[in-house]
Amino acid sequence: QVQLVQSGAEVKKPGASVKVSCKASGFTLTDYYMHWVRQAPGQGLEWMGWINPNTGVTNYAQKFQGRVTMTRDTSIYTVYMELSSLGSDDTAVYYCAREKPGDGLGVWGQGTTVTVSS
Amino acid sequence: DIQMTQSPSSLSASVGDRVTVTCRASQGISNYLAWYQQKPGKVPKLLIYAASTLQSGVPSRFSGSGSGTDFTLTISSLQPEDVATYYCQKYNGAPYTFGQGTKLEIK
Numbered sequence: 001q002v003q004l005v006q007s008g009a010e011v012k013k014p015g016a017s018v019k020v021s022c023k024a025s026g027f028t029l030t031d032y033y034m035h036w037v038r039q040a041p042g043q044g045l046e047w048m049g050w051i052n053p054n055t056g057v058t059n060y061a062q063k064f065q066g067r068v069t070m071t072r073d074t075s076i077y078t079v080y081m082e083l084s085s086l087g088s089d090d091t092a093v094y095y096c097a098r099e100k101p102g103d104g105l106g107v108w109g110q111g112t113t114v115t116v117s118s
Numbered sequence: 119d120i121q122m123t124q125s126p127s128s129l130s131a132s133v134g135d136r137v138t139v140t141c142r143a144s145q146g147i148s149n150y151l152a153w154y155q156q157k158p159g160k161v162p163k164l165l166i167y168a169a170s171t172l173q174s175g176v177p178s179r180f181s182g183s184g185s186g187t188d189f190t191l192t193i194s195s196l197q198p199e200d201v202a203t204y205y206c207q208k209y210n211g212a213p214y215t216f217g218q219g220t221k222l223e224i225k
Contacts, residue, residue, distance in 0.1 A: 035214065037162075037216075044203075044205065044216060044217075044218050044219040045154070045156075045162060045205055045207075045216040045219070046216065047207070047213055047214040047215060047216060049212075050212070050214070059212045061212070061213045062119070062213070095161065095162070097162075099209070102150075102167075102168065102209075103167045103168070103171075104152030104154075104164050104166075104167035104168075104173075104207070104209060105152065105154070105162075105164060105207070106164045106167075106173065108161045108162055108163075109161075110161060111161060
């Protein structure tokens with residue numbers, strides 16, 4: 001079945017980086033855009049950016065420019081989101097999600113909790 | 119950037135009530151608007167895309183309307199399992215901004 005499976009929870013110190021993976025199954029990864037969305041504790045959804053797995057082209061939210069890198073490895077049907085220079089306000093659940101162009105984010109990963117604490 | 123503003127931020131209604139949530143874009147976005155439902159502790163779920171197209175498997179009591187800058191999500195007859203936070207999102211181009219969410223509770 002169609003699913004996105006993300007890597008496990010992470011605990012990082014301030015200033016460190018984190019890399020979260022998202023493995024696709026049940027569909028052709030290169031047919032969709034893959035987005036990353038995060039949600040801080042008790043807060044709303046925040047869009048971080050997308051990657052086109054077919055071309056590797058990315059588009060990041062201004063807020064994360066210079067700090068986020070989205071990549072893909074199509075040979076293992078996986079996309080990645082790396083966030084650097086972590087601060088306590090980066091503590092959140094990070095989701096990957098699939099977009100069929102024009103149809104919204106129809107499939108979501110289970111989420112990866114990233115905790116930033118000294 | 120285009121801002122997305124939802125109202126109300128929270129809502130309490132009775133089972134069987136008709137419920138409406140509004141989402142307003144600061145500039146026109148045609149019909150590039152999606153609605154998501156997030157139940158407590160769960161992953162967001164796509165309900166509606168293209169402003170009014172129901173995602174497969176979503177109950178028909180959910181509907182969406184609007185175009186341009188003003189959009190609505192309507193639940194025709196509220197059910198207990200509809201307790202959730204609802205988000206709108208624009209996707210006519212980056213950034214794919216979400217509204218701040220509307221928390222729906224049962225009275």
